[in-house]
Amino acid sequence: MRYFFLAYALIAIMVVGIFGLRGDKSAKTPIEIFPDMDRQDKIKAQTPNSFFADGLGSRQPVEGTLPQSIGDADTQFSGAAGYLATGSIDEYYGSGMPAELELTAEALPAFIARGEERYNISCMPCHGRSGDGGGIAAQFGVPGVANLHTENFLSAKYPDGRMFEVITKGKGVMSGYGYNISLEDRWAIIAYIRSMQLAQNAPLSNPKIKDAFEAATAGLDNK
Ligand code: HEC
Structure with missing residues (x-):
């Protein structure tokens, strides 16, 4: 027991010696177990610096480049108003594709294909190929990933504009993707998700769908 107290006292002195007594003034370099990035090679804002020919520490944007928040990028990635850029009309979520996209029946298949490609890049890792x-991320532990085929996310209950806002700003555990998916591509992804939802819930009572189903399954025994 005596040795225990001795060792205990020694360890206590060591701990205080290394971690404690930090309020004292000393000219010596302190022992830093965790340096916390206190010292780093960097140029502080607004300070002169001899490294650059003009002597300025703060640099100007490289000629011919634009920061993300200026110019065209602004309407693409943040800040712009209107249904195309927000998914809302006045204070309500809108539904349907914005007129600015000028979608025609001929343009639609390419638009949805673009949405499929973008969906598979930005959303599939969590929401799965079928939505x-x-x-794969859900399988490795991202919790509570929404199943986009549940009734709550179908267009009758979940306006396109609301989906637009979720893609742009995120919701709950899901972070926003507005900063790296352009406006048009966000709408294309929504169009693709709508087409996936339709495909999942395609009613056989619709003669067109029934014909397509018959054609696709002709010759199969277990349809
Ligand atoms: C890193 C994983 C991840 C990625 C990538 C991701 N999501 Fe999600 N998403 C989630 C999770 C998790 C939720 C559930 C969020 C919650 O309710 O907390 C969710 C919820 C949603 C919802 C339902 C939101 C609501 O109102 O409840 C929609 C719609 C959605 N995601 C669409 C998308 C689309 C479109 C993309 C691609 C642009 C995308 N998500 C990319 C993880 C992800």
Whole structure:
């Protein structure tokens, strides 16, 4: 027991010696177990610097480049008003594709294909290829990924504009992707998700769908 107290006292002195007594003034370099990035090679804002020919520490944007928040990028990635850029009309979520996209029947297949490509890059890792929420990230532990085929996310209950806002700003555990998916591409992704939802819930009572189903499954025994 005596040795225990001795060792205990020694360790206590060591701990205080290394971590404690930090309020004292000393000219010596302190022992830093965790340096916390206190010292780093950097140029502080607004200070002169001899490294650059003009002697300025703060640099101007390189000629011919634009920061993300200026010019065209502004309407693409943040800040702009209107249904195309917000998904809302006045204070309400809108539905349907914005007129600015000038979608025609001929343009639609390419638009949806673009949406599929973008969806597979930006959303599939979590929401899965079919949109059921079973993507690879979900399998590796991202919790509560939404199954986009549940009734709550179908267009009758969930306006396109609301989906636009979720893509742009995120919701709950999901972060926003507005900063790296352009406006048009966000709408294209929504169009693609709508087409996936339709495909999942395609009613056989619709003669067109029934014909397509018959054609696709002709010759199969277990349809
Ligand atoms: C890193 C994983 C991840 C990625 C990538 C991701 N999501 Fe999500 N998403 C989630 C999670 C998790 C939720 C559930 C959020 C919650 O309710 O907390 C969710 C919820 C949603 C919802 C339902 C939101 C609501 O109102 O409840 C929609 C719609 C959605 N995501 C669409 C998308 C689209 C479109 C993309 C691609 C642009 C995308 N997500 C990319 C993880 C992700």
